[in-house]
Amino acid sequence: MGHxxxxxxxxxxxxxxxxxxxxxxxxxxxxxxxxxxxxxxKSTLLRTIAGLEKPTGGDxxxxxxxxxxxxxxxxxxxxxxxxxxxxxxxxxxQNLAFGLENTRMPQAEIAERIAEAARxxxxxxxxxxxxxQLSGGQRQRVAIGRAIVRRPVAFxxxxxLSNLDAELRGSTRAELAxxxxxxxxxxxxxxxxxxxxxxxxxxxxxxxxxxxxxIGTPLELYNRPANxxxxxxxxxxxxxFLEGAVxxxxxxxxxxxxxxxxxxxxxxxxxxxxxxxRITLGVRPQHICLGSGENSIPAKIRLVEALGSETVLHxxxxxxxxxxxxxxxxxxxxxxxxxxxxxxxxxHLFNERGLRL
Amino acid sequence: MSRIAAxxxxxxxxxxxxxxxxxxxxxxxxxxxxxFGPAVWLVGSSFKSPAALAEFPPTILPYVTQKATxxxxxxxxxxxxxxxxxxxxxxLAEVRRxxxxxxxxxxxxxxxxxxxxxxxxxxxRTMAFATTNYTEPFTHFDFVRYLWNSVFVTVTATxxxxxxxxxxxxxxxxxxxxxxxxxxxxxxxxLMVPLSVIMVPLYSIVSALGLFNNLWGVILPTVATPTGVxxxxxxxxxxxxxxxxxxxxxxASEWQIYWRIVLPLTAxxxxxxxxFSVVWRWNDFLWPLIVLSRKxxxxxxxxxSIYSGELNVQWHFILAMTVVTMIPVVLVFIxxxxxxxxxxxxxxxx
Numbered sequence: 001m002g003h004x005x006x007x008x009x010x011x012x013x014x015x016x017x018x019x020x021x022x023x024x025x026x027x028x029x030x031x032x033x034x035x036x037x038x039x040x041x042k043s044t045l046l047r048t049i050a051g052l053e054k055p056t057g058g059d060x061x062x063x064x065x066x067x068x069x070x071x072x073x074x075x076x077x078x079x080x081x082x083x084x085x086x087x088x089x090x091x092x093x094q095n096l097a098f099g100l101e102n103t104r105m106p107q108a109e110i111a112e113r114i115a116e117a118a119r120x121x122x123x124x125x126x127x128x129x130x131x132x133q134l135s136g137g138q139r140q141r142v143a144i145g146r147a148i149v150r151r152p153v154a155f156x157x158x159x160x161l162s163n164l165d166a167e168l169r170g171s172t173r174a175e176l177a178x179x180x181x182x183x184x185x186x187x188x189x190x191x192x193x194x195x196x197x198x199x200x201x202x203x204x205x206x207x208x209x210x211x212x213x214x215i216g217t218p219l220e221l222y223n224r225p226a227n228x229x230x231x232x233x234x235x236x237x238x239x240x241f242l243e244g245a246v247x248x249x250x251x252x253x254x255x256x257x258x259x260x261x262x263x264x265x266x267x268x269x270x271x272x273x274x275x276x277x278r279i280t281l282g283v284r285p286q287h288i289c290l291g292s293g294e295n296s297i298p299a300k301i302r303l304v305e306a307l308g309s310e311t312v313l314h315x316x317x318x319x320x321x322x323x324x325x326x327x328x329x330x331x332x333x334x335x336x337x338x339x340x341x342x343x344x345x346x347x348h349l350f351n352e353r354g355l356r357l
Numbered sequence: 358m359s360r361i362a363a364x365x366x367x368x369x370x371x372x373x374x375x376x377x378x379x380x381x382x383x384x385x386x387x388x389x390x391x392x393f394g395p396a397v398w399l400v401g402s403s404f405k406s407p408a409a410l411a412e413f414p415p416t417i418l419p420y421v422t423q424k425a426t427x428x429x430x431x432x433x434x435x436x437x438x439x440x441x442x443x444x445x446x447x448x449l450a451e452v453r454r455x456x457x458x459x460x461x462x463x464x465x466x467x468x469x470x471x472x473x474x475x476x477x478x479x480x481x482r483t484m485a486f487a488t489t490n491y492t493e494p495f496t497h498f499d500f501v502r503y504l505w506n507s508v509f510v511t512v513t514a515t516x517x518x519x520x521x522x523x524x525x526x527x528x529x530x531x532x533x534x535x536x537x538x539x540x541x542x543x544x545x546x547x548l549m550v551p552l553s554v555i556m557v558p559l560y561s562i563v564s565a566l567g568l569f570n571n572l573w574g575v576i577l578p579t580v581a582t583p584t585g586v587x588x589x590x591x592x593x594x595x596x597x598x599x600x601x602x603x604x605x606x607x608x609a610s611e612w613q614i615y616w617r618i619v620l621p622l623t624a625x626x627x628x629x630x631x632x633f634s635v636v637w638r639w640n641d642f643l644w645p646l647i648v649l650s651r652k653x654x655x656x657x658x659x660x661x662s663i664y665s666g667e668l669n670v671q672w673h674f675i676l677a678m679t680v681v682t683m684i685p686v687v688l689v690f691i692x693x694x695x696x697x698x699x700x701x702x703x704x705x706x707x
Binding site: 047050052071072073074077078079081082083085086087088089098099102103146150 | 597599600602603604605606607608609610613617618621622
């Protein structure tokens, strides 16, 4: 139930290749999130799994059965659309019943399933209203309800929270997580919001330009990004990248000269690094400390964003931009010269091609 | 009431008349006369007797000259207000007219003939409605038969038009296939072919199908309209594709998607097309005239034309029946105005 396997799936629209050989295995009951910038093909991938788009090449298997030529309706999947796609001329009850009526299910069972879903999603009071008379959050629940009553092998959710306001998005996110725990069904979720991805996912699939950049648990992606793109995409604010060249390599440590001439030490941690090669050092803004001392670099403040609980500093290290999130409140102003310490920060190393070392 | 008056008589020039006020008034009043005048004249004239219709100068309202039966004369005589040679005025009945002199009698004193110059007399007239113009065709002619034929043609043709055109529009708006745009352009291009060009081939087809002298011969050639396909397609393009994807995920067949999702959502455009279709089919004259040659199959518009014979045109019946045939169209316009204006605004057609 709900095991989906993609083997070398390719999708092109005319001459434009949208997906280049996607290999992915989704286990039963897993919550998988596809993230990536807009236009990366994540929605196309979801629609291909749903059967709304036909793959140009490769195989798609659900529970071990190749479903390339099975129409969307017969794959046993249910989808929640970004716009909810509720039928505006039908009441909520009719919206929920439509898919079941099409399978020629007895009326009594339809009523029972609707009642159950309505109770679960707390939409019972609105069952006889039209979608146009509901608020955004209520419509969202109806859209999810329409998927639930089908009892699908997997749920496909295409940016389901993007039309909600920030507060509702937070609470609905928690409800979705609870729903997944309760139904223990496979869910595939597309979003460009990394907070949704981090909080909901068992595993995250990061996509860029139709290719999978990395698959992993949220913390794996955060702690060990496979390349510069994933490192920059996961985490907020995004990771700082400092360009430089390797000056010397010691058994435990190496020294790099940054663009602009500052020297920085970093742990090697088993990576093979050659002296003289170009390197990118990645540091998360939260891991940089204010203050001079061992392994620190001077910087000039360009902008200060005081958020109360933390202060975001936009600074300049010899022409390279750097972001620092310092906890608490600091009396700093633009133009000031400060020192940034990286002595305790985990440093991610990327080679010239952006791959992790 | 005074506020309405204040609203209507508002002027740009606060105290005097700005030139735009004058132009606006002339434009609007002139427009009212041009648009509404013929209709008023038609309705007024439909109540006139044949004699009153032939009168010159014509009048808007139906007047008849009063008549009086005078002793010694078989037929009733027309009454006139006459100014006598001595300057006094009297109501006299005209016996006969010779040149510019009218020979008249006083109805009270039938023996004495009074000669009056015709410029010295004016007819005594009262308004009278010749309702027989309306009742006669219902009793003596097959008006009810024609009415039924017209209703049948209009309703059937409209229903088929809606179904056929919406199916074409659905395919042209919601399916991706090669030559979709070309097919749409081809359909639109037929707008430029007038009926008179395709009349003869169309007649051959209808005749070969054995639909000559059959109401279906009137209905079927008219049901596929490029205008209808265009209106519906443009509207269906605005229905989000996600709805159709959702229906597909809901195991709906393509027919169900069309019938249960797309068609109900196209209702406003269907209403517009239904109105157009009713008006077109109701007012159709040339095509029914060609296809139908048996009198009992005539539609109203064709039926009306038989009142104008080769030698004698019965204008009073034609006018009265024209008023009757206008009623459904007028009702459609009054009650469905809102849809019609959106339809015209949306398509630039009428």
